[in-house]
Amino acid sequence: MKFPVQRQLLPSHDASAPVSALASLRPSRFQGRRMLGVMLLGLLALSRCGLAQSATPDHADPAVAAVPAPAPLETPADLPDAPDAPLSTLDRALSATSPSESFSSSLDFIPADPAHAMAFIHKGAGPTVPLNQCPTDETRARECRIHWHQLIIEASIYNAFQDMGNLYTGYWYRWETTHGKWWDRYVDSVQRWRWDHWGDDNPVLDDYVGHSMMGSITNYMWIQNDPKGMTVEQANDWIYWRSRLRALAFSTAFSFWWKMGPTGEAGIGHNGDHYFPDKGVITNETGWVELVTTPLGGLGWTIGEDALDKHLFRKIAAKPHRPVTLLLASFLTPSRATANIFRFRPPWYRDAYQVKANTFWSDPAGPEQANQPVGDDPPVSGTDIASAADASAPGSSAISPRRQPGEKPEWPRIGGVHEFGAWWGLSLMTGHVWGYAPDVKYMPIDVNYSYLLNPNSHRWAFRYAPEVTALAMLDEKAFTPKDRYTQRQRSYGAGVSPVGFRTNFFPDARVQPYVSGVGGFIYFNQRVLSPQGSQFMYTIDFGTGLQFFRKKRQAWSLGYRYQHLSNANISHHNPGTDANTFYVAVSRFRIKGYR
Known part of the structure; x- marks a missing residue:
């Protein structure tokens, strides 16, 4: 004899029973043994429910058997909702930070260790930290960590750009690089560095201006990949100085690599392993000045550009301008503009605020879908069948969104005339x-x-x-x-x-x-x-x-x-x-x- 399937409330729906903190956590956050324990407890609770439902009248629980069996429901929608159980303080904290509903709150599991559960929240289960809050973040959120992958790519492209410039403009750079045993000459270039000389016999503009700008460029490469510094503007506080000192450390490392690394001037051009006459001086063009002015001069250059950006460029960027105007204004901060180019951004781009270019090249005014990538247009709603006829496209037609007065219709195809x-x-x-x-x-x-x-x-x-x-x-x-x-x-x-x-x-x-x-x-x-x-x-x-x-x-x-x-x-x-x-x-x- 078959009994009609009855919908029963598990014992955990008692108003006096606490809701387990584990019920609101994502299962993927558990380690192996804890997940196995949760699964076993869940199966145990479900088996209790199943035995109560499938028991025969001779073996049924008297308390349950005394309840008359209700008639089968026509639709599940007719079943009233179970009363909500009260939440503890920990339960409310976990439910606010974890939207997952993989486990039903009706299962009465053994409460988890609060310290362990909260540890998972701090490791990434909680809400995302906004970029402008990363400078003051103390939770070590993942989104506030250094973007090492992008930083290495940008620094490598900049290093290759400098090498290409030397090779393209200097005949002897190419000759020295391609003659002799490359590795032996590279090692000689490092060993013969003149540590007892300050000057490298290069022009003053190269040593004290060019190298300082180079250091500032590498500073901004670090800053634009450091969420704890990319939105920080100049201020006399620890947040600003910590960001710029971290950039100084990276600029110093890059400077040593550029002078002594295998992809720097010691390997490409072999600076240091040979002496030659230059303007009446016998030199190998090495000295301390290159290793000092690049990071320290770059720090001073960066502080100056930060001041110009805060007090002058930001006022210019407050209103939309044409790219020519913004490009000319970018010369106020040439190092930051150069670093932006190496991350494939416009020279006037800023992480702390938006700079809008009002130009033919910017996106035209219109609905949001006009500015979306190809293939990502939202579904058309409230549309009219409008003729897309044009002097260059007679007789064509397309579905065009209903537009406001003065708004231009959208061309129905990729590209344009x-x-x-x-x-x-x-x-x-x-x-x-x-x-x-x-x-x-x-x-x-x-x-x-x-x-x-x-x-x-x-x-x-x-x-x-x-x-x-x-x-x-x-x-x-x-x-x-x-x-x-x-x-x-x-x-x-x-x-x-x-x-x-x-x-x-x-x-x-x-x-x-x-x-x-x-x-x-x-x-x-x-x-x-x-x-x-x-x-x-x-x-x-x-x-x-x-x-x-x-x-x-x-x-x-x-x-x-x-x-x-x-x-x-x-x-x-x-x-x-x-x-x-x-x-x-x-x-x-x-x-x-x-x-």
């Missing part, structure tokens, strides 16, 4: 398809614009894409070297490329492959590629790459171009050269009448 952007490229090796001048290094910086010619196509996007070469640097062997230190020469130029086209494939996708072709000219400040060459050079290039859309109107690209430079025989000699240029680009899109 007008594209504005810039790209930076570098070629360290030459090709030999058309030109034959060897060992030429080429670095262009271009500003580009493109116009979408087929806005109705969903298979490919064909764009007219002219460019302006804002700066082109061409590094080659010197025609007539003056001495052993001038083996190479560098020329600078600028130009225009009015003929340019680009085709993007899969224009509705977040990642779009493309091919491009551009032609124009560059005018250099001196003859290039040959003493009988020309300052005027024609350029033509063909390339490919990938465009990644971070947002619907913002994208960045990685690409490659095979670039040919030639004077087209307008001078006595036309060697020409081919550059294998790898580049990175950023873009912003706009549509007239739409956001």
Whole structure:
């Protein structure tokens, strides 16, 4: 004979029974043995409930058997809720800090050790500590610890940037690094450091200004990765000085690494292992001054920038400005601006307060979904079927959110008709398809614009894409070297490329492959590629790459171009050269009448 299943209240629902503190803790917080004990106790309590429900009339509890069995309920919703049990002080503290409801509060477990339970709360079970409270936090919250991973990445990029600058600008840096037994020369560079000299025979600006700024940059790299200091503004208190002294320690360590580490000047350039004449002095360019002025001068520089930031830059940033204004204002705090760049932030970025750029490049006004990444748009609600017709896109239609008066409608596709952007490229090796001048290094910086010619196509996007070469640097062997230190020469130029086209494939996708072709000219400040060459050079290039859309109107690209430079025989000699240029680009899109 089967009995109808009855819903019973466990004994722990008695108003006089305390609720266990363990019932409000997340199970994942327990250690192995405590979890096993909790599970055994839970099974024991559930088994008691199950035996009471499944017992036959001959063996049933008389107190329970005396209660008439209620009729089966139609729906679970008709069952009245059980009365809430009173909470102890510890129970209320635990329930406030742990929203988990994995265990029912109806189970009467043995109370946990309060000290052990509270220890878990302090280790991360409690609420998150806001960033602006980290400077005064005493609980050692995880979110207030140093961001070591990001700090190491930024410092490594900065170290590599300095090495590239030395190698690119110094012929003898490259020669010394690539000749001889590298490890033996590195060890000699460290052992021959002149600990008995203060000066390193470098210019005063290098020793006392350049190194101080370098120390300030590394200070801000630490500060922007230290939650206990990134929101702290200048003040004569222990919180501020503790933050800057911690940064001083990191700057000192970085300075020693830069001078004596294998990826510093002892390993790249082998400073110290050889003497050479420089302005009438025999030197190996080592001395105490480099190790002292970098951290101590950097600390003084950082304190000065903190004062300017608090009393001047913050007043400028109180209102939105255009990027040009903010960029010029960033020169008030050049070290902080440089450190921001190495964490891929605008130079004017601040952790303590928001700096709003009112510009074409900032997000346009509109609903929240206009500023969200592609693919993360919220569900459309309260919408109208609105025509997205435009002079460049006749007949197209889309679902557009109902907007307030004066608000522009949203363009229904990724990208836009007008594209504005810039790209930076570098070629360290030459090709030999058309030109034959060897060992030429080429670095262009271009500003580009493109116009979408087929806005109705969903298979490919064909764009007219002219460019302006804002700066082109061409590094080659010197025609007539003056001495052993001038083996190479560098020329600078600028130009225009009015003929340019680009085709993007899969224009509705977040990642779009493309091919491009551009032609124009560059005018250099001196003859290039040959003493009988020309300052005027024609350029033509063909390339490919990938465009990644971070947002619907913002994208960045990685690409490659095979670039040919030639004077087209307008001078006595036309060697020409081919550059294998790898580049990175950023873009912003706009549509007239739409956001």
